[in-house]
Amino acid sequence: MVYREQNKFKVCSFFAGGGLLDLAFKEEYQIIWANELHEQPALSYMHNIGRHIKVGDILQHPNHLIPYGDVYIGGPPCVDYSSDGKNRGEEEGLTGRLVWKYQSIIAQNKPMAFLLENVSNLARQHKDTLYRLLTSFTDLGYNMGFRLLNAADYGVAQSRERLIIVGIRKDLGFFYEFPEPSQIRATVRDVIGDLPEAATVTKFMYEEPLVANHTTNWESPSPERLYDVILNPRNQRRGMRRLPWDDVSPTLTAHIAKDGREFLHPTADRRLTVREALRIMSVPDSYVIPGTVKLSHQYRLTGNGVPYLLGKALARSLRLQLLNARDIRMVGII
Numbered sequence: 001m002v003y004r005e006q007n008k009f010k011v012c013s014f015f016a017g018g019g020l021l022d023l024a025f026k027e028e029y030q031i032i033w034a035n036e037l038h039e040q041p042a043l044s045y046m047h048n049i050g051r052h053i054k055v056g057d058i059l060q061h062p063n064h065l066i067p068y069g070d071v072y073i074g075g076p077p078c079v080d081y082s083s084d085g086k087n088r089g090e091e092e093g094l095t096g097r098l099v100w101k102y103q104s105i106i107a108q109n110k111p112m113a114f115l116l117e118n119v120s121n122l123a124r125q126h127k128d129t130l131y132r133l134l135t136s137f138t139d140l141g142y143n144m145g146f147r148l149l150n151a152a153d154y155g156v157a158q159s160r161e162r163l164i165i166v167g168i169r170k171d172l173g174f175f176y177e178f179p180e181p182s183q184i185r186a187t188v189r190d191v192i193g194d195l196p197e198a199a200t201v202t203k204f205m206y207e208e209p210l211v212a213n214h215t216t217n218w219e220s221p222s223p224e225r226l227y228d229v230i231l232n233p234r235n236q237r238r239g240m241r242r243l244p245w246d247d248v249s250p251t252l253t254a255h256i257a258k259d260g261r262e263f264l265h266p267t268a269d270r271r272l273t274v275r276e277a278l279r280i281m282s283v284p285d286s287y288v289i290p291g292t293v294k295l296s297h298q299y300r301l302t303g304n305g306v307p308y309l310l311g312k313a314l315a316r317s318l319r320l321q322l323l324n325a326r327d328i329r330m331v332g333i334i
């Protein structure tokens with residue numbers, strides 16, 4: 001389906017990373033502005049999404065210079081709410097406070113709708129923050145909804161539970177309805193089983209990969225440790241874990257670059273390649289991370305992202321509901 005630019009809702013994207021969530025919005029919306037702190041993921045954003053991204057600290061960015069967009073999307077960094085991360089919450093954690101910056105930008109520009117993605121722990125250990133956020137958005141004039149969604153329910157070969165908050169400006173007259181889970185269940189085999197052998201790229205050797213970002217250069221942990229795990233599966237306790245072929249992957253993390261041993265290929269004796277990690281995030285192969293992005297950042301932007309199919313389900317359902325509200329208003333029912 002081809003969507004004409006003038007009919008598209010305009011989107012501004014915050015904490016955009018390498019743009020995995022933006023990729024899901026890109027076809028059906030027009031992304032006019034984005035922001036990201038670090039240059040490395042932004043290089044991938046520019047390559048795959050567009051050059052409209054501004055690199056810099058959003059806290060230093062005056063709200064009145066951010067353009068109006070019909071829809072704002074953003075996943076403020078989650079380390080301060082993550083049980084896997086620092087878990088300091090909004091009071092102590094600097095990154096935790098970024099959700100309030102996002103809130104203040106929404107307060108200033110009042111988009112028709114906004115989406116806020118975060119770790120599920122925000123709805124568990126940091127409920128106070130969640131409820132204060134929801135109350136503040138309601139006071140700003142939004143109909144609020146939130147849901148814990150598992151990407152595995154949307155055709156992604158990964159169990160990845162995330163909190164999705166959606167606000168719809170009250171004058172549009174509806175509450176957002178979250179997308180129904182898809183009927184398709186994907187396994188690790190379904191999404192990476194067809195890939196050719198990864199090309200070896202090290203200081204001493206360069207093989208041209210047959211599929212972009214499908215290279216391996218792993219020398220750590222040592223082959224001895226790796227074989228210890230392979231020969232004694234019980235030793236997987238020692239921080240090493242092979243992915244299952246016929247099940248979903250556990251949640252990929254932003255520190256997969258460092259903790260690659262927790263994400264060993266189901267049969268090959270190495271960690272996942274970036275392409276395999278992208279596939280486990282359901283990202284299409286048309287998304288290519290340029291070689292100018294350091295390998296550790298390639299893994300990080302992948303583990304930080306919103307799985308494409310989950311993003312797509314959210315983007316599509318939101319667009320249909322906004323169009324519906326616009327049509328109802330045009331025929332004068334509201």
Ligand SMILES: C[S@@+](CC[C@H](N)C(=O)[O-])C[C@H]1O[C@@H](n2cnc3c(N)ncnc32)[C@H](O)[C@@H]1O
Pocket residue numbers: 015016017018019020021022035036037038041056057058059074075076077078095098301304305306
């Ligand atoms: C969870 S990731 C978002 C990933 C993105 N939604 C995607 O799907 O690819 C959060 C991003 O916020 C960025 N970030 C952290 N602090 C920031 C700040 N002060 N200003 C702007 N971006 C920031 C991080 O560099 C990181 O890329």
